[in-house]
Amino acid sequence: VNHQTSGKRTGYVTDIPYTFRYQRELSPSLHWFAITGLGYQPGFHPLGSITYTELGCGYGLSLLIHAAGHPDSQFIGVDFIPEHIAAARRIAKAAGLTNVEFIETSFADLKSRNVPRQDVIALHGVWSWVDNENRGHILNFIDRCLKPSGVLYLSYNTLPGLAPVMGLREIMVTGFNRAQGTTLEKVEAAIRFAEDMRAAGAGFFAANPRAGQMLDRIKTLSRVYLAHEYFNADWWPFYHAQVADALRPLGLNYAASAHVLDNIEGLNLSATAQDRLAQTTDRTEREGLKDYFMLPDFRRDLYFRGTLQQVDNGPLLHSLRFAVADSPAAIDSITLTTSLGQIRPRRASALPILTAMQSGPASAIELMRNPACAGMGIDEIFDTLLVLCALGAADPAMPAHGQAARKARTDKLNEVLWELSLQDDSIHACASPVTGGGVGVERVEQFFLLARARGQEPAAFLKAAFGGAVQGDIAGDYARFVANRLPALNRLGIG
Numbered sequence: 386v387n388h389q390t391s392g393k394r395t396g397y398v399t400d401i402p403y404t405f406r407y408q409r410e411l412s413p414s415l416h417w418f419a420i421t422g423l424g425y426q427p428g429f430h431p432l433g434s435i436t437y438t439e440l441g442c443g444y445g446l447s448l449l450i451h452a453a454g455h456p457d458s459q460f461i462g463v464d465f466i467p468e469h470i471a472a473a474r475r476i477a478k479a480a481g482l483t484n485v486e487f488i489e490t491s492f493a494d495l496k497s498r499n500v501p502r503q504d505v506i507a508l509h510g511v512w513s514w515v516d517n518e519n520r521g522h523i524l525n526f527i528d529r530c531l532k533p534s535g536v537l538y539l540s541y542n543t544l545p546g547l548a549p550v551m552g553l554r555e556i557m558v559t560g561f562n563r564a565q566g567t568t569l570e571k572v573e574a575a576i577r578f579a580e581d582m583r584a585a586g587a588g589f590f591a592a593n594p595r596a597g598q599m600l601d602r603i604k605t606l607s608r609v610y611l612a613h614e615y616f617n618a619d620w621w622p623f624y625h626a627q628v629a630d631a632l633r634p635l636g637l638n639y640a641a642s643a644h645v646l647d648n649i650e651g652l653n654l655s656a657t658a659q660d661r662l663a664q665t666t667d668r669t670e671r672e673g674l675k676d677y678f679m680l681p682d683f684r685r686d687l688y689f690r691g692t693l694q695q696v697d698n699g700p701l702l703h704s705l706r707f708a709v710a711d712s713p714a715a716i717d718s719i720t721l722t723t724s725l726g727q728i729r730p731r732r733a734s735a736l737p738i739l740t741a742m743q744s745g746p747a748s749a750i751e752l753m754r755n756p757a758c759a760g761m762g763i764d765e766i767f768d769t770l771l772v773l774c775a776l777g778a779a780d781p782a783m784p785a786h787g788q789a790a791r792k793a794r795t796d797k798l799n800e801v802l803w804e805l806s807l808q809d810d811s812i813h814a815c816a817s818p819v820t821g822g823g824v825g826v827e828r829v830e831q832f833f834l835l836a837r838a839r840g841q842e843p844a845a846f847l848k849a850a851f852g853g854a855v856q857g858d859i860a861g862d863y864a865r866f867v868a869n870r871l872p873a874l875n876r877l878g879i880g
C-alpha cells in the first residue's frame with residue numbers, strides 16, 4: 386500500500402486494482418449533444434474525426450469502446466498504474482484497435498510527452514482524488530494540448546452536497562489509520578470505527594443526518610470500491626466556482642453538464658427555485674446556486690475553450706438521429722430520480738416514439754413523418770427524445786453509412802471483452818456500432834453472446850467453460866435472454 390503507513394497522509398491506493406468501468410458521460414457524442422442542446426457550438430463534431438485524450442483512464446474501458454465505435458477518431462489514454470495500461474493495451478491489440486494509444490505516465494511527467502492538440506480532454510473521477518500539485522500538472526496539460534473551441538470534461542465531488550460527508554470521511558480515515566492488516570481489512574475497520582462513534586452518540590451524526598444515511602449506504606458497498614473512493618490520501622470536494630475559477634485563466638468557460646438530465650432545469654428545480662435563479666445572470670454564480678437546490682454529490686462539467694455564443698441549433702438538433710434499445714413495453718423502467726422526485730417520460734409522447742424507433746435510429750424530423758407519431762409536432766418529438774436521452778434510454782446515433790465497418794470493429798472488441806468475462810466478473814459493458822458508445826451487459830449475458838458469436842449451443846458452451854460449476858436451468862435462462870434482452874441489444878448492433 387502506497388498509503389498512510391506511518392500516520393502520514395501520502396499516496397494513492399495502488400495495491401487494489403481499480404475496476405473496469407464504462408462511463409457514458411465520457412462519450413464524445415454525448416458531450417457534443419449536451420453542449421449543442423443548450424444552444425452552443427463546440428468546435429468538433431463527434432461523427433467526424435476527432436482527437437480525444439482521457440487522463441487517469443484506469444483500465445481504459447470507455448476509451449476502448451469509444452475507439453471501436455469511432456473509427457475515424459484518435460484516442461489517447463493516460464494512467465500511471467502499469468497494470469491498468471498493460472491490460473488496456475492487451476485488449477486494444479487483441480481487438481485490432483489502432484486508433485487508441487495508452488501512455489503509462491504520471492501527470493507530472495506528461496509535460497515531456499509529445500501529445501498533439503486535442504478536440505476533447507476528459508477526466509472522470511480524477512480531479513477530487515489527486516493533490517493540488519497534480520491538479521496543477523493537469524491544468525498545464527490542458528493549457529498546452531486543448532485546441533481553441535475544444536471541450537474539457539471534468540467531473541468532481543461537489544459542495545455543498547458532500548459537506549456532511551466530509552466529516553464522515555475524516556472519521557473513517559481515522560479508523561483506517563488505526564487499523565492493522567490489508568487495505569480491505571482496514572476499510573472494514575474504518576466502517577466499524579465510524580459505526581462505533583455513532584453508537585457512542587457523537588453529536589456530529591445528529592447534526593448531520595446525511596452523514597448517517599451515507600454511512601448506512603457505505604456499509605452496503607463493495608470494499609474495493611470504497612478503498613478507491615474514500616481512502617486515497619486525497620479526497621477533495623469542490624464548489625463549482627472553485628473549479629470554474631481554476632479553469633478560467635486557460636480560457637475555459639462552463640458550457641453544460643455531460644449528465645444531460647442536469648441541464649433540464651424544469652426536471653430538477655421547482656418553479657420557486659427557477660424564479661430565484663432567474664435573478665442571477667452570471668453563469669458561475671448560477672451553477673453554484675443550483676447546487677444548493679439540487680445538492681449533487683458529483684458534478685460532470687463540460688467546459689468550452691473560448692467564448693460561448695448562443696446560436697440557433699434547432700435544425701441541427703432536429704436532424705440528429707437517436708437510437709433506443711428499449712421496447713415500448715419497457716417504458717416503466719425508464720426513470721431517474723432528481724431533487725424533485727422520480728422523473729419519467731410522458732407516456733403519450735414516449736410510447737409512439739419508442740414504437741417508431743423499434744426499426745432503427747431516427748431523427749425528430751424523420752419521426753414526424755412516421756405514422757406512429759402522427760399528429761405530434763417537432764418540438765414535442767424533440768423534447769421527448771431529449772428526456773429519453775437524459776434518462777439514459779436514448780443516445781445520439783452515428784451516421785448510417787459506416788455502420789458495417791463499425792460493426793466489424795465493435796464485434797471484435799466485444800468478443801475480446803466477453804472472453805475476459807469467462808475469467809472473472811469485472812467487465813460489464815460492451816460496444817455499440819450504432820451509438821459509438823457502451824451498453825451495460827451482465828456476466829451471464831456476455832456468456833450467451835459469446836456462445837452465439839462462436840455458433841455454439843449456450844448450455845454446452847458453458848459446460849465446456851465451467852464444467853460442474855454450471856447449475857440451474859441454462860436452457861430456460863437462455864430462452865428468456867433471447868426473448869427479453871437480445872432484441873434490445875440487436876437494436877444497438879450487438880449480437
Ligand SMILES: C[S@@+](CC[C@H](N)C(=O)[O-])C[C@H]1O[C@@H](n2cnc3c(N)ncnc32)[C@H](O)[C@@H]1O
Nearest residue numbers: 406441442443464465466490491492509510511
Ligand atoms: C478513481 S480512478 C478513475 C478511473 C477512470 N477514469 C474511471 O472513472 O473509471 C483515478 C485514476 O487516475 C489515475 N491516477 C491517479 N493519480 C495519477 C497521476 N498522478 N498520474 C497518472 N494517473 C493517475 C489512477 O491510476 C486511476 O486509474
